[in-house]
Amino acid sequence: MALSVVVFDVGETLVEETATYERWEAEGVTAPPAFEDRDLHADALPCFAALCARGLRLGAAGNMRAVHEEFLRTHVDFVGSSERWGVEKPAAGFFERIVEEAGAPAGAILYVGDRVDNDVVPALAAGLRAVRVRRGAHAEVESPAGTVTIDSLAELPEALERV
Numbered sequence: 001m002a003l004s005v006v007v008f009d010v011g012e013t014l015v016e017e018t019a020t021y022e023r024w025e026a027e028g029v030t031a032p033p034a035f036e037d038r039d040l041h042a043d044a045l046p047c048f049a050a051l052c053a054r055g056l057r058l059g060a061a062g063n064m065r066a067v068h069e070e071f072l073r074t075h076v077d078f079v080g081s082s083e084r085w086g087v088e089k090p091a092a093g094f095f096e097r098i099v100e101e102a103g104a105p106a107g108a109i110l111y112v113g114d115r116v117d118n119d120v121v122p123a124l125a126a127g128l129r130a131v132r133v134r135r136g137a138h139a140e141v142e143s144p145a146g147t148v149t150i151d152s153l154a155e156l157p158e159a160l161e162r163v
């Protein structure tokens, strides 16, 4: 089955969480605001462009507040948050909802995330494909044998041949 949809986790996969939280603290933010484009890892938008050029449909879905969905909608075809969907990773229901939103069979969907426990393992269990991007607070966790693992989203277009 050909791959047709790529769905990204948000925290540390697209958004550079540590730097963003540090900036909020430095700015004296009292209530955490919504993420915005400047919070994205530098490799996120070029990766979206490269995947779009290959005719792939894109999504972004993660365990997060619904307020973070808005800035992502300008970059991908569909967005989901655990808050709006009422289900959190690693629950199977989260990935079933992705399949529904993607409008494609699970085997045609790739989920890209930084966590083995919350992203890779449950995505594969739900019949999706998975790529692990190794960065952020969970970077030291080993990928299970056979997991396609990359260090940057810049490597994702090439990694598609291996999933």
Ligand SMILES: [Mg+2]
Pocket: 009, 010, 011, 012, 013, 113, 114, 115
């Ligand atoms: Mg994450």
